[in-house]
Amino acid sequence: MAKSKLRWQQLFDKVQQCDMEKGQFSWFSNGSLNISDNCIDRHVESNPDQTALIWEKDEPGTEERVSYKELLDMTCRVANVLKGHGISKGDRVAIYMPNSPLAVASMLACMRIGAVHSVVFAGFSAEALATRIQDASCVAVITTDQAVRGGKIIELKKMVDSAVEQCPSVRNVFVASRTGADVPYQSKDVSLDKLMEQADTSCPAEQMESEDPSFMLYTSGSTGKPKGLLHSTAGYLLYVALTHQAVFNCSPGDVYACVADIGWITGHSYVVYGPLSNGVTSVLFESIPTYPDPGRYWEMVERLKVNQFYTAPTAIRLLIKAGDSWPQKYNLSSLRTLGCVGEPLNHEAWEWYNKFVGQSRCDIVDTWWQTETGGICITPRPSESGAEILPGMPMRPFFGIEPALLDSQQRELIGNDVTGSLCIKKPWPGMARSIYGDHERFLDTYLRPFPGYYFSGDGAHRHSNGYYQITGRTDDVINVSGHRLGTAEVEDAMDEHESVAETAVIGTPHEVKGEGIYAFIVLKDESTEDENKVKMELKEMVAVNIAKFAVPDHILIVPGLPKTRSGKIMRRILRKIAGGELSALGDVSTLADPSVVEVIVKLHVVAR
Numbered sequence: 001m002a003k004s005k006l007r008w009q010q011l012f013d014k015v016q017q018c019d020m021e022k023g024q025f026s027w028f029s030n031g032s033l034n035i036s037d038n039c040i041d042r043h044v045e046s047n048p049d050q051t052a053l054i055w056e057k058d059e060p061g062t063e064e065r066v067s068y069k070e071l072l073d074m075t076c077r078v079a080n081v082l083k084g085h086g087i088s089k090g091d092r093v094a095i096y097m098p099n100s101p102l103a104v105a106s107m108l109a110c111m112r113i114g115a116v117h118s119v120v121f122a123g124f125s126a127e128a129l130a131t132r133i134q135d136a137s138c139v140a141v142i143t144t145d146q147a148v149r150g151g152k153i154i155e156l157k158k159m160v161d162s163a164v165e166q167c168p169s170v171r172n173v174f175v176a177s178r179t180g181a182d183v184p185y186q187s188k189d190v191s192l193d194k195l196m197e198q199a200d201t202s203c204p205a206e207q208m209e210s211e212d213p214s215f216m217l218y219t220s221g222s223t224g225k226p227k228g229l230l231h232s233t234a235g236y237l238l239y240v241a242l243t244h245q246a247v248f249n250c251s252p253g254d255v256y257a258c259v260a261d262i263g264w265i266t267g268h269s270y271v272v273y274g275p276l277s278n279g280v281t282s283v284l285f286e287s288i289p290t291y292p293d294p295g296r297y298w299e300m301v302e303r304l305k306v307n308q309f310y311t312a313p314t315a316i317r318l319l320i321k322a323g324d325s326w327p328q329k330y331n332l333s334s335l336r337t338l339g340c341v342g343e344p345l346n347h348e349a350w351e352w353y354n355k356f357v358g359q360s361r362c363d364i365v366d367t368w369w370q371t372e373t374g375g376i377c378i379t380p381r382p383s384e385s386g387a388e389i390l391p392g393m394p395m396r397p398f399f400g401i402e403p404a405l406l407d408s409q410q411r412e413l414i415g416n417d418v419t420g421s422l423c424i425k426k427p428w429p430g431m432a433r434s435i436y437g438d439h440e441r442f443l444d445t446y447l448r449p450f451p452g453y454y455f456s457g458d459g460a461h462r463h464s465n466g467y468y469q470i471t472g473r474t475d476d477v478i479n480v481s482g483h484r485l486g487t488a489e490v491e492d493a494m495d496e497h498e499s500v501a502e503t504a505v506i507g508t509p510h511e512v513k514g515e516g517i518y519a520f521i522v523l524k525d526e527s528t529e530d531e532n533k534v535k536m537e538l539k540e541m542v543a544v545n546i547a548k549f550a551v552p553d554h555i556l557i558v559p560g561l562p563k564t565r566s567g568k569i570m571r572r573i574l575r576k577i578a579g580g581e582l583s584a585l586g587d588v589s590t591l592a593d594p595s596v597v598e599v600i601v602k603l604h605v606v607a608r
């Protein structure tokens with residue numbers, strides 16, 4: 001597959017040399033290739049005018065099409081601008097931009113010159129952006145003057161200004177125009193548009209070794225600091241190309257729409273690299289599912305004649321609430337495959353997606369994967385046509401993926417009807433290779449918990465028919481509207497408040513978001529601050545330090561937290577209280593002070 005699906009500058013001589021226990025992975029050794037050459041140049045040679053991207057801008061009906069030839073031109077110009085500013089192979093470049101052809105060209109331009117991009121979701125705060133820039137010592141940031149989402153203006157450049165103040169490694173900020181607003185320039189700022197006008201439209205693609213890092217992407221884990229996962233070049237590209245083609249049954253000529261943001265792994269693998277390497281037309285969605293109304297996706301499907309549509313369960317649940325009539329207003333006959341990712345697609349949402357959007361004739365693919373896996377690992381397709389697809393689970397492993405369920409004694413569970421920690425037994429080309437600057441943490445998080453296996457952090461059940469169902473995270477990671485967050489990250493942000501002694505954050509079931517955030521706060525004894533004021537300040541602190549989506553839905557101020565005698569917070573009990581399972585709190589006798597539970601329950605009931 002690597003030989004036939006990818007274009008090599010130099011062919012590899014060995015398929016794989018991997019050691020799961022040692023955390024050493026090498027796929028396609030001694031081969032070299034360039035991702036931007038694979039995603040653009042090859043298609044320009046055979047079909048230059050084919051549409052690569054449809055930029056579905058915030059206002060419906062204002063879409064712009066970019067051909068593969070135009071994308072090459074744009075990419076080479078950006079690449080030459082970056083090179084002209086001294087950026088070269090191995091340098092890290094932060095990209096903080098909304099979905100746009102220029103954002104894609106910026107990613108591909110980094111690939112072209114071998115710079116490692118670190119796309120930071122444009123919904124993250126200035127503080128969060130700064131932490132990520134500092135961790136990777138990025139030498140440059142690419143951004144836009146403003147962003148537009150759901151008719152609202154977001155002051156992107158202002159965020160970058162305050163982030164870059166704290167980042168001495170940044171030499172230049174390249175500012176592109178999205179709205180044309182007159183934003184003030186700082187000393188490091190340069191106009192990307194102006195520089196691109198003068199730049200050459202050709203730029204040779206750097207020769208990259210198969211295992212050279214291609215990009216890094218931050219994700220949350222159970223400890224406070226987000227991890228910059230590093231992905232490979234050849235293995236990553238092959239894996240996303242294969243999965244994209246097979247899972248979505250996609251071929252050139254198709255109009256494929258994954259409505260994710262490029263700031264997440266779904267945007268990397270299934271808006272940019274998978275679809276472009278397969279030469280299809282990829283839709284770049286800039287808006288939100290309810291703008292200008294909850295028919296936005298379906299109106300877009302009709303207008304652009306979308307064949308494959310890929311979204312997140314949280315968006316489907318939001319649209320179900322808006323009513324069945326929205327998808328019924330539009331002609332959805334172009335659709336063939338409907339995908340979902342990010343959290344479990346519950347039965348009700350699956351049935352609605354199937355009936356009202358898929359008109360009971362499309363394949364529904366509930367795809368399980370992670371930032372770390374690079375691409376889809378468990379999914380109903382591909383499988384022989386007509387093979388059953390059941391709601392509520394991703395079902396079957398993709399080619400080359402060998403899932404395993406392990407128990408707490410690190411024993412692999414054999415047979416069906418078993419539940420355990422979801423691991424993958426054999427290396428696959430798309431897996432992340434390391435955490436930037438901290439390979440030990442990579443080993444500790446993913447490879448040491450179950451020696452010889454990759455550990456996902458999720459639990460799963462293998463049904464009697466052998467199909468896999470995900471049961472959720474087994475660690476302190478929560479999933480809010482498909483956005484992954486560490487509870488410790490949110491706690492760290494709130495612990496900074498001068499009146500706060502202690503915090504405990506947990507995820508609690510939420511009708512639309514999948515999980516909501518519930519924060520239990522203990523104030524310092526000497527605190528005399530008004531509780532409502534503290535709550536407002538805490539919400540603001542989370543928005544400023546992380547992002548708006550991380551702001552807790554509920555904050556409960558309590559006199560103490562339930563702790564064991566050794567001082568460990570019993571989150572199990574807090575989870576039950578937050579979830580309203582008040583009669584099933586379980587044994588509290590092992591707590592240092594069991595009476596605190598009763599008090600918390602009372603406060604919770606009053607607050608509700």
Ligand code: PRX
Pocket residue numbers: 219265266340341342343344345366367368369370371372394456457458470472473479482483484
């Ligand atoms: O808990 C799983 C959940 O999302 C986590 C990965 O999050 P992230 O790295 O942000 O990547 C999301 C997009 C690939 C997983 O550990 N998850 C993802 N897909 C599913 C899922 N949970 C259940 N069903 C899925 N299909």
